[in-house]
Amino acid sequence: MTLSAQLWSENADLVADVLANPFVRGIGDGTLERELFAGYLAQDAFFLESFARAYALALARSDDTATLLAFADLLAGVREELGLHAGYAASWGIDMAGVKPAAATLAYTEFLLATAATGGLGVVCAAMTPCMRLYAHIGSTLDEASAGPYAQWVQTYADPGFEEVAALLERLLDRHGEDSPAVRDAYRRAMRLELAFFTAALTP
Template sequence: MTLSARLWSDNSDVAAEVLAHPFVCGIGDGSLPKELFAGYVAQDAFFLESFARAYAFALTRSPDTTTLLTLADLLAGVRQELGLHESYARDWGIDMAGVAPWPAALAYTEFLLACASTQDLSVTYAAMTPCMRLYAWLGASLDPSTAGPYAQWVQTYADPEFESIARLLEQLLDDRAEDTPAVRTAYRRAMRLELAFFQAAFAPEA
């Protein structure tokens, strides 16, 4: 079993909590109040900008050309994901400017940027991989035919192209990291922060 597969398996309990969370269930059956989703979209766009910066930090520290080009491809993938958020913002009248980040969003972005700027690249990959793998898994687990206004969201993360991008990051983790306590801690921390981010949609100040 690869390192990325082992870490995902060892954190399946958190993934199950996310899938069972009322916010995610509400996306899956289309019942989530639109105002909650609108708040999430604005916050997630804020998060993705920091995610892109974490990729950029890692890119500047790339030890070889192959890694540099892979990270450049991953950075381009964030731009595509932000396009989904811009689409919702345009269609639903969501104000994306001047977003005041939730504490949960700040905790997650500060964790990612701290890892990317101060930790070994292996820890950075471990901190960033859960976001990509979790969303690809959620896309595959939910049914767009029942998601109503959120069908586009489900389809985006169920798309084989998104799965390919997630695998690119997992491949970096597999190729460049060892199964160390620091790597495991970063991966687990990111998974818990993902869960907290969804929870924040119901209690933003928590």
Template sequence: MSLSAELWAGSADLAGAALAHPFVTGIADGTLPRERFAGYVAQDAFFLEAFARAYALGVARSRDRATLEAFADLLAGVRGELRLHDGYAARWGIDLSVVEPVAATLAYTEFLLATAALGDVGEVCAAMTPCMRLYAHLGQALVPRATGPYREWVDTYADPGFEELAATLEALLDRLAAGTPAVRRAYRRAMELELAFFDAAWRGEGSVGGQ
């Protein structure tokens, strides 16, 4: 079993909790209150900007061309997610430039950026892979039953192109990381922070009404 597959299997409990989370099931069946989804969009846009910066640090710290190009491709992929959020923001009158991050968002972005700045490249991959793999997992699991106003969100993460990006990052993890305690902690911590992000969104932290 590859390291990425082993780490993913080791966090199956958190992946299952995310799939069953009321925020996620509310996206799938369209019952999630719009103000909670709007708040999530605003917080996730802030998060994705930090995610892009972490990829940029990966580009800067790459020691070979293959790694540099892989991180550059992944950085470009973030633009697609940001365009999704920009679309919701434009339709719902959300000003993403004035978003105040809530505690769960700050905890995740600070963890990512600290790891990207101070950890080795393998640890950076371990910290970033859970976001990509979890969202691909959620999109693929939800797409057969997704209905309502959030179907675009599900389709974005169920898209084969997003799966390809997740696999690219997992391949980097397998090539650049060893199964050290630091790598395992970084992966597990990122999965925990993903679940905390959904918890905050479900509680309505950072909710915005839009127009």
């Protein structure tokens, strides 16, 4: 079993908690209040900008061409995801300017940026992989047909292209990471922060 597969398996309890979270379930059955989804999108856009910066820091510290190009591809993927958020904002009339990050958002972004600035590439990949793998899993688990106004959101993360991006980051984790306490802790902390992010989105 690869390191990325092992870490995903070992954090199955938190994955289950995310899928059972009322916010995620509300997206899945289309009953989530529009106001809550709008607030989540604004927070997620703020988060994604920090995610992009973390990728950029990892790219700058890449010590081989293949890794550098892989992080460049991952960074481009975030740009596409931010474009999706901008499209939602325009069609739903959401003001994305001047977003004030919630405590859960800041906790996650500060963790990612600090890890990207000071940790080895393996630890950085371990901190960033849960977001990508978890969203791909959510997209493939939820039923687009029952998501109502959130069908496009589900479709985005269920798309094979997003799965490919998540798998690319996992390959980097397998290549640069090792089965160490630092890698394990970074992965699980990121997964906990994901759960906290969804929970915080339940508050207007």
